Amino acid sequence: MKALVYTGPESQAYLEVADPVQAEGEALIKVAHTGICGSDMHAFLGHDERRPAPLILGHEVAGTVISGRLEGKRVTVNPLVTCGTCDACQSGRDNLCPDRQIISMPPREGGFAEYLTMPEANLVAVPDHVTDAQAALAEPIACGWHGVRLAKRVLATDPSEAKALVIGGGAIGLGAALSLKAQGVPNVRLVEPNVERAAYLKSMCGIEVLTPEAADASGFYDLIIDGVGYAATRASASKLAKPGAVIVHIGLGSADGGLDIRRMTLQEITFIGTYTYTAEDFRETAQAMFDGRLGELNWVETRPLSDGQRAFADLRAGQVMVPKILLTPVS
The missing domain is CATH 3.90.180.10 (Medium-chain alcohol dehydrogenases, catalytic domain)
Incomplete structure (x- = not known):
């Protein structure tokens, strides 16, 4: 072959x-x-x-x-x-x-x-x-589906009222944003620095997209999903997390730096590292796709x-x- x-x-x-x-x-x-x-x-x-x-x-x-x-x-x-x-x-x-x-x-x-x-x-x-x-x-979306499921278990705010931010407009980030909506978190924004990709996401996927600068000025969030995983994106997540919020870390761009451990400790911010998905998560993701719950x-x-x-x-x-x-x- x-x-x-x-x-x-x-x-x-x-x-x-x-x-x-x-x-x-x-x-x-x-x-x-x-x-x-x-x-x-x-x-x-x-x-x-x-x-x-x-x-x-x-x-x-x-x-x-x-x-x-x-x-x-x-x-x-x-x-x-x-x-x-x-x-x-x-x-x-x-x-x-x-x-x-x-x-x-x-x-x-x-x-x-x-x-x-x-x-x-x-x-x-x-x-x-x-x-x-x-x-x-199904595979890249399942990563976000799993992360959202884990976050909802510890989220202090009602999911329907939670303010969520996803960092990264690749398939992992977009899949996480779509999974948030499919799992009952409707208030979702996504950060994407690439201007052309941001425009594409807005027009094709119905996602509200922010530049990193706009995200920094947009206030605090109850739930943040880092779909990139670099020191700079971990720093942004640490900065924008509301006291008592949840950060879900899916991206594996680099291993070191970025987290504000002092702020996370003093303000009881939960950090969840997540690797892939369970077999049940994968099946649930596929079914959500088949049912049209994750868009076109x-x-x-x-x-x-x-x-x-x-x-x-x-x-x-x-x-x-x-x-x-x-x-x-x-x-």
């Missing part, structure tokens, strides 16, 4: 590689689309030791099962594979499984390829009215998998206004 293979910092090659081997209990999937995630970009730049070259990246996948129990079904893929037996898995917190694996990290190759094998339990069948491109958005999900651009290197370069250069690029194998 053809695949886009990460070969070293800032380098990928479109190569012929061995087809994946379908194990018992797994499905063989013909990939329709795979989204480019920020974690893929970190790996591409050589900043993620968990993703050593050579490796097939990509974990936001939708496609059609061509062998297995769900043969013929279009599916969206939960890329997080867990043991199912540990305390975390048994308590419904399977995203914290100590033996978890995710495609695009060894030993599991990712979805920037023509074919992929996955455990059948990780697949959600897609109804006819949902396109493959829409279905590929038309904020994507598709490009051929063979042109993946250019897509990564354009993203790095800030030349992409849509929140998500999907790479598509072309037979």
